[in-house]
Amino acid sequence: MTTLHGFELLREREVPELNSWAKLWRHQRTGLELLSIENDDENKCFGVAFQTPSPDSTGVPHILEHAVLNGSRKYPVKEPFVELLKTSLNTFLNAMTFDDMTVYPVASTNLQDFYNLVDVYLDAVFYPLIAEKTFQQEGWHYEVEAVDAPLIFKGVVFNEMKAAYSMPERVLGERTRQLLLPDTPYATDPGGDPEHIPNLTYEQFVNFHRDYYHPSQARVFFYGDDDPAERLRMIDAFISEFERREVDTSLPLQPRWSAPRTATLVYDAGDADAESNKGLMTISWLLTEVTNAEDVLALEILSHILSSTPASPLRKALIESGLGEDVVGGLDTYMREVTFSTGLKGIKTSDANKVETLVLETLSNLADNGIDKATVEASLNTIEFQLREKNTGRFPRGLLAFIQVLPAWMHGGDPVERMAFEAPLNAVKARYDEDPNYFEHMIGEHFLNNPHRSTVILEPDPEVKAKREAAERARLDAYHATLDDAALQAIIADVKELQRIQETPDSPDALAKIPALRLSDIDREAKTIPQEELSAHDTPILYHDLPTSGIAYVDIGMNLRQLPAKYLPYVRLFGKALTEIGTETQNYVQLQQRIGAKTGGIAPMTFNSETVDGNDTTAYLFLRGKGMMHQTGDLLDILRDVLMTVRLDNKERFKQMVLEAKAGAEMYLPVAGNVAARARVNAHFTPSAWADEQMSGVSNLFFLRQLVDRIDSDWPGVLADLEAIRTLLVNRAGMLVNVTLDADNWANFRPQVEQFLGDLPAAASHIESWQPTDLPAHEGLAVPAQVNFVAKAVNLYEAGYHRDGSYITVLKHANLDYMWNKIRVMGGAYGGAMMFSQTSGVLTFLSWRDPNLAITLKNYSAAADYLRKIELDDETLEKAIIGAIGQVDSYLLPDAKGLTQMQRHLIGITDGMRQRMRDELLSTTVADFRAFGEALANALENAKVAVVGNPDNLKKANDDLSDPLTITPVL
DSSP: OOOOOOOEEEEEEEEGGEEEEEEEEEETTOOEEEEEOOOSSSSEEEEEEEEEEOOSSSSSHHHHHHHHSSSSOOOOOHHHHHHHHHHHOOOOOEEEEEESSEEEEEEEEEEHHHHHHHHHHHHHHHOOOOOHHHHHHHEEEEEOTTSSSOEEOOHHHHHHHHHHOHHHHHHHHHHHHHHSTTTTGGGGTTTTOOTTGGGGHHHHHHHHHHHHSSSGEEEEEEEESSSSHHHHHHHHHHTTTTTOOOOOOOOOOOOOOSSSSEEEEEEEOOTTTTHHHHHEEEEEEEEEEETTTTHHHHHHHHHHHSSSTTTOOOHHHHHHHTSSEEEEEEEEOOOSEEEEEEEEEEEEEGGGGHHHHHHHHHHHHHHHHHOOHOOOHHHHHHHHHHHOOOOOOOHHHHHHHHHHEEEEEETOOHHHHHHOHHHHHHHHHHHHHHHHHHHHHHHHHIIIIIOEEEEEEEOOOOOOOHHHHHHHHHHHHHHHOOHHHHHHHHHHHHHHHHHHHHOOOOOHHOOOOOOOOOOGGSSSSOOOOOOOEEEEEEEEEEEOOOTTEEEEEEEEEEEEGGOOGGGGGGGGHHHHHHHHBBBBSSHHHHHHHHHHHHEEEEEEEEEEEOOOOOSOOOEEEEEEEEEEGHHHHHHHHHHHHHHBOOOOOOOHHHHHHHHHHHHHHHHHTTTTTTHHHHHHTTTOOHHHHHHHHHHHSHHHHHHHHHHHHHHHHOOOHHHHHHHHHHHSSSGGGGEEEEEEOHHHHHHHHHHHHHHHHTTOOOOOOOOOOOOOOOOEEEEEEESSSSSSSEEEEETTTTTTOOOTTTHHHHHHHHHIIIIIIIIIIOOOOSSEEEEEEETTEEEEEEEEEEEESSHHHHHHHHHOOOOOOHOOOOOHHHHHHHHHHHHHTOOHHHHHHHHHHHHHOOOOOOHHHHHHHHHHTTTOHHHHHHHHHHHHHHGGGEEEEEEEEEEHHHHHHHHTTTSSOOEEEEE
């Protein structure tokens, strides 16, 4: 038996799928398991995870996830997590609460930084301070301003979950899981139900950590090019004080039902009632255990076949039924047992039975008469492409690998086996080759002949909000009535003590214990991305020679500046229509099948910004495609077909797309209103920001609602608009091609691209001038949310500020000091930030899931004085600079590098400018902070405000605001 640093090697194997060698170790004394993935990826990843079955819906796993990062044995500062954010070059730093586990991952490309992150996180999870005041801050506590004033609940997680419970689709998912698994811990909400969070005691909170955060229950993961032996040594040293302890963290299997079950519940949809089309429903099945690798992969493919694309037969049947506006549900592989849900949102709840019948009849028809083989082949290719590409976007590849192996690992599966997808993929493909009806038989086994099925109907009820608030008020008032003046004074004193702790800076000695890099560790040269500027048929081509493992990434850009402003609200719909409405030779189902079978995917994306010189706006609609080299001919053929032969005259399909877009916008406003608030407030300042709000903001939602009616009343007019957009955009004189690929493959691909461009129409190109329309300067956007999303914006360039790279340092520090403390820690919001556009000069303050409104706006304004009067010692300033560099040097995969460099090109940012900005960043002084604050103080006189929130909150806030909000009903 191989042993090293107190660990015994359980098993090892090569994992060609990750170009890695995987070793599973077990700590001999404690039983901790460690999966060590050795490869040459510089983006090193570490994670530690614990099985945390939730005993109730008080949110104890979620609150503890927040709290352990608020000070530990070695690092007795209030928030080591924030200190790391200030000073680290991390490529990922966060924590996550799942339905049955809590995960703490970090990643960095810098070895010393990586070790620093690992050290802080290990100390946080195994030796946290978790003081009572931390529990009150992150979880919940009572607040009262005076003995005769009303009590309120406050806490970061409490307010975060109030926002989560304002999102109907999230509530539907919770209720679906709880009904499907009623005899297990999955019947609770580990995130916390605001109704139950105040039931959690500090003693229960501390005991939960004692029971579940022990090395004997831990799963540790390392990935990357760091020293494998050092991994074991670090962990052994950290847990040397622990002995093995047996705690049963297993989750039981749900006893299977003999008959389906149904539940009808209510939710807050504003003024909508049960007769409206604001209902939601899911039909769900409990399937197999997550440790069955082949079955899980087969179910992932079947789920993709049934519902993951517009051509998927189950999704198509639901959308084309006209019973609802968009599909909900999907496959969940992150619990002990896999579940599958499908359904509709935007239904009349009286039609719920029709939806259920449609789902069952569609599945029965597919099982009896077969699934279109083209759909199966497309899904098989899509899933296999995704597995081989390993495109994790901005997330480290190691993090995705960790998250993917955890569910099976936690429930007794072999994580080494789970790293390798070839065996289960080949097994599934072999099953399909042997049995052409393999997936049809799966429908019968897992759905039609599976009585463990639940139907959940979520019905809008205009009384929900009033009843919920009345219940919370009654609970608080009842408790208030049990308190005498002394007890109330004690609460007041307790809150003041919490505020004192929050406002008191950590001591220099404590802060010095947080490991940090030095400026001498920082590369002073800006990282560059290769780019060659070419052209074919007078169309510019940007080429990036980067290693892409034989995958060609191609972006076809259409210049939106050719569109009159009246067409902007159509842009995203037009982009979707290109791949989701069909062509002259293929309907949209056949087209989706072709894309899935012959490429790695094609998707639309918009990009618009002011240019760096401030004199122009750049705006493009891109079709982003990708494919292996043997697929590039098909990829370009499809792109050519969708651009030149798209059938925009499919009225019913276009209406379905509009309804889906409208439903999606309405669903996310109450829980992600910060996106809408930011877009709305920024629309005051530049044509590009105004155009973005027209294309995707609240203005676009209003347009979509009108468009639904106009499609029925004036379809020829709508079609004429769409055809005009196509004529203006599909014109190679106004197009751009962006390609990311290695040089050898580019030599073969370039002639294909040039031929593709030669086939496109060419005409004179005219740039339009967009004149933004006026919006209320101080606006409240009313939605049925329990919390607020508060935005305030100013233009610093108009106030005399000159672009300087030091702004990155200023904002990084201010966000993690002033904004974090004022908006999150003391204000109880889930988050807040200051964001600056170097192209436009617009600075935006933003908060999300915020219980406050007027107070938040005052804190925004006070930021100017904070910056004007700031005092920073040399060490604090150096840390701020290092943290800012970490933000600039974000880790990118090759396709993202190509996209980023293209965007820089369009904006006008050169490598020389980037180097100058880096030099200025590295030379930031306290004077730069103060100059930024002076400009901000001057700019605040012309600030604009947009708030997404509950109408009652907006009206109440107007009593405290010198500039009242113009309230605009949205939902």
